[in-house]
Amino acid sequence: MSATDVDRGTVELGEFRFECGETIQELEIAYEAYGEFTGDNAVLICHALTGSQNVASYNTPGTAGQARAWWGDIVGPGKAIDTTEYYVVCANVPGSCYGSSGPSSTNPETGEPWGSAFPPVTIGDWTRAQRRLLDHLGVGRLRLIIGGSVGGMNVLEWAKQFPDDAELIAPIAAADKLDPQCLGLDAIARRAIRSDPNWNGGDYYGSGDDDASPPRQGLAIARQIGHLMYLSKASMDRKFGRRSAGRDSGIEGSDALFPPDAAAAFFPYREVESYLDYNAEQFTDRFDANSYLYLTRAMDDYDLAEGHGTVDRAVSAFEGEVLLLSFTGDWHFTVEQSEHLAEAFRAVDIPVAHHVVDSDHGHDAFLVEPENVAPPVGDFLNSGIAGRAITDTAETDDDVDSGNTDFAPVHTSLFSG
Amino acid sequence: MSATDVDRGTVELGEFRFECGETIQELEIAYEAYGEFTGDNAVLICHALTGSQNVASYNTPGTAGQARAWWGDIVGPGKAIDTTEYYVVCANVPGSCYGSSGPSSTNPETGEPWGSAFPPVTIGDWTRAQRRLLDHLGVGRLRLIIGGSVGGMNVLEWAKQFPDDAELIAPIAAADKLDPQCLGLDAIARRAIRSDPNWNGGDYYGSGDDDASPPRQGLAIARQIGHLMYLSKASMDRKFGRRSAGRDSGIEGSDALFPPDAAAAFFPYREVESYLDYNAEQFTDRFDANSYLYLTRAMDDYDLAEGHGTVDRAVSAFEGEVLLLSFTGDWHFTVEQSEHLAEAFRAVDIPVAHHVVDSDHGHDAFLVEPENVAPPVGDFLNSGIAGRAITDTAETDDDVDSGNTDFAPVHTSLFSG
Numbered sequence: 001m002s003a004t005d006v007d008r009g010t011v012e013l014g015e016f017r018f019e020c021g022e023t024i025q026e027l028e029i030a031y032e033a034y035g036e037f038t039g040d041n042a043v044l045i046c047h048a049l050t051g052s053q054n055v056a057s058y059n060t061p062g063t064a065g066q067a068r069a070w071w072g073d074i075v076g077p078g079k080a081i082d083t084t085e086y087y088v089v090c091a092n093v094p095g096s097c098y099g100s101s102g103p104s105s106t107n108p109e110t111g112e113p114w115g116s117a118f119p120p121v122t123i124g125d126w127t128r129a130q131r132r133l134l135d136h137l138g139v140g141r142l143r144l145i146i147g148g149s150v151g152g153m154n155v156l157e158w159a160k161q162f163p164d165d166a167e168l169i170a171p172i173a174a175a176d177k178l179d180p181q182c183l184g185l186d187a188i189a190r191r192a193i194r195s196d197p198n199w200n201g202g203d204y205y206g207s208g209d210d211d212a213s214p215p216r217q218g219l220a221i222a223r224q225i226g227h228l229m230y231l232s233k234a235s236m237d238r239k240f241g242r243r244s245a246g247r248d249s250g251i252e253g254s255d256a257l258f259p260p261d262a263a264a265a266f267f268p269y270r271e272v273e274s275y276l277d278y279n280a281e282q283f284t285d286r287f288d289a290n291s292y293l294y295l296t297r298a299m300d301d302y303d304l305a306e307g308h309g310t311v312d313r314a315v316s317a318f319e320g321e322v323l324l325l326s327f328t329g330d331w332h333f334t335v336e337q338s339e340h341l342a343e344a345f346r347a348v349d350i351p352v353a354h355h356v357v358d359s360d361h362g363h364d365a366f367l368v369e370p371e372n373v374a375p376p377v378g379d380f381l382n383s384g385i386a387g388r389a390i391t392d393t394a395e396t397d398d399d400v401d402s403g404n405t406d407f408a409p410v411h412t413s414l415f416s417g
Numbered sequence: 418m419s420a421t422d423v424d425r426g427t428v429e430l431g432e433f434r435f436e437c438g439e440t441i442q443e444l445e446i447a448y449e450a451y452g453e454f455t456g457d458n459a460v461l462i463c464h465a466l467t468g469s470q471n472v473a474s475y476n477t478p479g480t481a482g483q484a485r486a487w488w489g490d491i492v493g494p495g496k497a498i499d500t501t502e503y504y505v506v507c508a509n510v511p512g513s514c515y516g517s518s519g520p521s522s523t524n525p526e527t528g529e530p531w532g533s534a535f536p537p538v539t540i541g542d543w544t545r546a547q548r549r550l551l552d553h554l555g556v557g558r559l560r561l562i563i564g565g566s567v568g569g570m571n572v573l574e575w576a577k578q579f580p581d582d583a584e585l586i587a588p589i590a591a592a593d594k595l596d597p598q599c600l601g602l603d604a605i606a607r608r609a610i611r612s613d614p615n616w617n618g619g620d621y622y623g624s625g626d627d628d629a630s631p632p633r634q635g636l637a638i639a640r641q642i643g644h645l646m647y648l649s650k651a652s653m654d655r656k657f658g659r660r661s662a663g664r665d666s667g668i669e670g671s672d673a674l675f676p677p678d679a680a681a682a683f684f685p686y687r688e689v690e691s692y693l694d695y696n697a698e699q700f701t702d703r704f705d706a707n708s709y710l711y712l713t714r715a716m717d718d719y720d721l722a723e724g725h726g727t728v729d730r731a732v733s734a735f736e737g738e739v740l741l742l743s744f745t746g747d748w749h750f751t752v753e754q755s756e757h758l759a760e761a762f763r764a765v766d767i768p769v770a771h772h773v774v775d776s777d778h779g780h781d782a783f784l785v786e787p788e789n790v791a792p793p794v795g796d797f798l799n800s801g802i803a804g805r806a807i808t809d810t811a812e813t814d815d816d817v818d819s820g821n822t823d824f825a826p827v828h829t830s831l832f833s834g
Contacts, residue, residue: 020683116678116679117679118679120679120680120683120684177659178659179650179653179654180650180653180654180656180657180658180659180687180689181645181648181649181650181653183659183687183689183690184641184645184653184689184690184693185645187641187687187689187690187693188638188641188642188645188693190678191634191637191638191641191674191675192609192612192638194675194676194677194678195609195613195634195635195638195674195675195676196612197614199676201676201679202678202679217608217612218612220608221605221608221609221612221638224601224604224605224608225605225642228598228601228602228605231598232598233596233597233598233748236596236597236598236601237596237597239597240597241597242594242595242597242600242720257608257612258608258611258612259611259612259616259618260611261533261607261611261619261710261714262533262534262535262537262618262619263537263710263711263714266437266537267537267714267717267718268718270597270600270604272597272600272601272604273600273601273604276601276604276605293678293680294680297678297680297684300684301684301685303659331650
């Protein structure tokens with residue numbers, strides 16, 4: 001296989017017992033792998049909430065938006081994670097909808113979609129499923145495990161469950177657990193899906209002569225709430241301001257997802273609304289509403305310290321080095337939360353660098369600022385935390401304490417007082 | 418009338434032409450008035466989005482939650498706005514649902530609720546309706562016009578439309594316009610209401626033998642989104658953390674607003690969810706879904722500069738003094754936005770003080786921290802901006818510029834950086 005080819009497949013990994021206690025007979029995991037495995041050059045990439053295994057290659061059927069080649073500027077030949085040197089694997093997590101077992105996949109015992117009968121999944125389940133896939137692919141110890149957002153939680157779970165399995169880990173824009181503001185927003189998003197009459201308790205896939213009628217309005221609202229969490233005030237000011245979308249409220253018309261209100265004709269249809277509507281509509285074409293319920297449940301439930309009491313004890317057995325990346329404009333996974341992780345690793349003498357990127361893009365920054373993400377990630381992969389492009393908050397602690405920097409304590413003080 | 422009595426009523430103010438161009442034949446305005454009018458002691462209070470005219474007195478039928486005696490710690494005998502000295506008026510805005518004309522009130526021409534036939538309203542309309550009410554009550558020039566949140570926008574509109582009519586104005590936790598992040602969240606909330614099949618294009622009030630079946634799920638989701646905007650990360654951490662609500666997911670059961678998902682039994686029902694669900698359920702009992710659409714439209718549309726090009730020109734004719742109050746933990750109406758207003762007043766030499774309260778309560782602070790709101794408000798009412806309890810950011814500009822204070826530029830830099 002050449003360095004620019006992709007190994008794309010779905011493997012059957014046999015019986016799988018979920019953390020909730022339920023078992024399915026055949027766990028299917030869809031994955032992509034780039035580059036050639038040489039024994040010590042494996043990289044596992046963990047995707048974000050609505051991402052897919054299609055981390056780098058184009059022309060993939062069935063994916064779109066942030067699920068398609070979502071890190072194409074970071075991963076590929078000559079990129080920071082260079083597929084001519086490294087063997088890169090990304091797997092769709094169980095519960096998702098890009099080919100791995102999940103509520104929209106077929107239950108082999110019934111021949112119908114699982115729907116609401118699919119077991120609840122956790123990030124611990126994702127991690128054990130990825131371990132099983134790597135065993136299948138013949139990969140033992142990895143050079144690097146990396147991922148952003150809830151994918152960063154997935155990375156942290158690897159350090160906790162399989163502390164000997166990676167030389168390097170890089171949780172990006174991550175946290176040991178979500179804060180209650182995000183828990184609240186995710187809960188509202190789930191209520192929007194469950195309130196859509198088409199959701200029907202989770203069984204809306206149709207069968208036989210019944211057409212599927214998925215809960216598109218509920219999923220669109222859920223996605224719009226999520227979308228707001230990924231942007232910052234500053235990026236929204238720059239992208240949209242208060243500008244009118246400069247066209248009739250066509251998308252609010254009869255073909256659109258949402259019925260118009262009587263006042264819609266008098267008030268402008270703003271660019272921010274147009275953007276949210278357009279993206280939500282695209283999203284409902286590519287993502288499954290039940291998967292959104294299952295995966296946000298997994299994210300909300302995650303608590304790295306669980307079973308160990310504290311975060312530092314949970315990661316204390318990890319044998320490698322850690323790069324934490326965070327972004328100053330991110331209010332979903334804050335700089336302060338990454339700093340909290342850094343302190344935990346430092347407390348148990350694990351080599352760690354917390355590299356803070358000054359950015360007003362919000363949580364999206366890890367996807368849309370490859371120019372700031374690639375250098376520290378590439379250096380880390382090749383040289384560990386000694387990499388030249390990597391900075392560490394520990395070196396600037398005085399500044400952080402005095403509130404004179406652009407780092408977490410300043411930017412997150414809005415929320416944390 | 419004694420100083421502790423309340424004059425509670427609904428007046429018919431005749432034909433009213435809305436800014437949108439539509440006219441209704443009879444504008445009804447529900448109001449409450451406290452204290453005795455002596456000619457120069459009138460105070461107009463402007464309520465927030467879902468507030469009511471019941472600013473201070475208890476035992477009011479038909480209101481609850483933040484609509485009942487919502488500023489009872491600020492307004493009353495011996496309080497900062499002392500009803501033994503001042504004549505205090507608060508009117509329910511047109512479009513709302515506490516007795517003034519709005520989508521849920523009766524259209525006299527049909528004998529049925531207006532529903533979707535009610536004209537779109539603006540904050541300019543609210544202001545002209547209040548002016549008409551005060552004329553009816555015999556009040557010309559006022560000592561003070563004060564209000565929080567969108568009520569603060571209402572106050573600003575007074576200074577623009579009727580610049581000679583008040584000696585003092587106090588917009589609290591306000592802004593000249595909403596930022597696109599808040600516009601986006603409000604738009605999502607409206608989509609949730611309009612997606613509820615019970616909304617039925619805005620006509621759900623029932624008539625004759627038809628029972629009303631309001632869009633409770635949609636309104637509940639809209640309110641939950643709003644609720645999140647009123648709290649800060651810090652206040653949510655303190656109130657809820659990630660704690661389980663410590664009881665079965667009863668509220669998610671068959672009696673509840675939202676149908677449960679299959680995974681609900683495995684994952685905890687958290688305090689933050691319980692709080693949002695409980696409050697949303699209460700809210701749907703007291704507030705009308707169409708009013709939520711109409712009033713958020715008015716708020717989103719508001720732009721103080723409109724018609725004048727800039728904010729300073731819009732307020733330049735105002736003849737009195739201005740107190741701006743803002744709260745460091747507020748991400749709905751930020752300290753920075755109030756500072757922007759302060760700069761506009763300073764630019765046209767209008768006496769202004771911008772008093773910043775260090776608080777992690779979020780936008781709710783103007784309702785839940787009377788101990789911090791009452792002193793500057795009381796001093797302002799009695800002595801103008803010379804009041805001793807009033808501070809001004811202009812006095813601490815050096816600190817603000819260097820980023821060494823708890824004021825706006827630090828706290829809001831998370832979003833605006």
